[in-house]
Amino acid sequence: MFELLHVSKQRFMAIASEFDLSPPQVMALRHLDPAEPKPMSELAQALRCDNSNVTGIVDRLEDRGLVERRAAERDRRVKMLTITERGAEVRDRLAARLEEPPAPLASLSIEDQRALRDIMRRALDRA
Amino acid sequence: MFELLHVSKQRFMAIASEFDLSPPQVMALRHLDPAEPKPMSELAQALRCDNSNVTGIVDRLEDRGLVERRAAERDRRVKMLTITERGAEVRDRLAARLEEPPAPLASLSIEDQRALRDIMRRALDRA
DNA sequence: CAGCTTTCTTGAAGTTGTCAACCATTTACA
DNA sequence: TGTAAATGGTTGACAACTTCAAGAAAGCTG
Numbered sequence: 001m002f003e004l005l006h007v008s009k010q011r012f013m014a015i016a017s018e019f020d021l022s023p024p025q026v027m028a029l030r031h032l033d034p035a036e037p038k039p040m041s042e043l044a045q046a047l048r049c050d051n052s053n054v055t056g057i058v059d060r061l062e063d064r065g066l067v068e069r070r071a072a073e074r075d076r077r078v079k080m081l082t083i084t085e086r087g088a089e090v091r092d093r094l095a096a097r098l099e100e101p102p103a104p105l106a107s108l109s110i111e112d113q114r115a116l117r118d119i120m121r122r123a124l125d126r127a
Numbered sequence: 128m129f130e131l132l133h134v135s136k137q138r139f140m141a142i143a144s145e146f147d148l149s150p151p152q153v154m155a156l157r158h159l160d161p162a163e164p165k166p167m168s169e170l171a172q173a174l175r176c177d178n179s180n181v182t183g184i185v186d187r188l189e190d191r192g193l194v195e196r197r198a199a200e201r202d203r204r205v206k207m208l209t210i211t212e213r214g215a216e217v218r219d220r221l222a223a224r225l226e227e228p229p230a231p232l233a234s235l236s237i238e239d240q241r242a243l244r245d246i247m248r249r250a251l252d253r254a
Numbered sequence: 255c256a257g258c259t260t261t262c263t264t265g266a267a268g269t270t271g272t273c274a275a276c277c278a279t280t281t282a283c284a
Numbered sequence: 285t286g287t288a289a290a291t292g293g294t295t296g297a298c299a300a301c302t303t304c305a306a307g308a309a310a311g312c313t314g
Binding site: 001002007008012048089098104105107108116121 | 128129130131132135136137152169225231232234235236238242246247249250251253
């Protein structure tokens with residue numbers, strides 16, 4: 001189990017570096033929705049880290065033109081995050097790459113894969 | 128699956144901080160064996176990071192008196208890492224804590240847990 | 255309007271990570 | 285044997301993540 005986590009983490013970092021992104025940047029891109037701008041604080045909550053941390057991560061994503069900050073109309077304190085066109089394209093390729101089943105799991109039989117999926121679902125439902 | 132990884136990572140970091148250790152420090156302690164000193168380079172390989180990185184991690188573990196560096200007799204370039212008495216005690220408590228099944232998995236039925244374990248084993252054997 | 259709260263930013267400090275350069279030691283070979 | 289190359293670890297520079305404390309700007313409340 002421990003081993004599997006380690007392998008998965010390696011895989012995740014390898015994919016992130018394919019896109020020249022850091023793991024938190026990938027998490028941020030995954031969470032943001034091109035159709036629906038979200039405030040920084042929500043991203044911080046999703047990433048389970050401090051607001052001030054998100055500032056830096058978004059700074060670097062914005063430098064690369066992947067996301068944009070925009071003051072909310074209703075409350076000008078909150079900055080809404082939107083994904084740019086380039087960002088959406090990267091996000092899609094990233095999602096496709098991450099959805100490929102990891103090597104150890106791909107080598108399992110179809111029945112095992114199904115069983116695994118069902119057990120995982122039950123585990124997360126109970127959580 | 129993604130979600131499960133995220134949850135597991137959170138759990139791991141929470142346990143690490145219970146012991147006032149960082150994740151890499153925990154990984155290092157887990158890898159070292161109180162009975163058998165190992166060279167820095169082997170730890171670097173296990174942690175999949177640069178030698179120079181291990182230098183810093185071991186520095187901080189040594190500052191807390193958890194591990195010790197000792198020049199190998201055969202080749203004085205290599206530093207053998209040993210776990211101190213305090214280190215072994217921490218390592219044991221840590222192992223016990225990490226072996227407790229994580230909450231989402233613990234809530235599964237016994238059959239599901241067994242099935243999960245068997246599938247995991249098959250996955251890692253094939254890898 | 256005055257004071258409190260909320261959202262985000264900034265700055266300091268610490269850890270991780272990589273890379274290049276370096277030192278000491280060992281090994282290879284001419 | 286003696287010099288050159290390889291090896292193990294350290295150091296320094298740099299970038300990113302992380303948290304905390306302090307601050308600025310905007311909004312809310314009485």
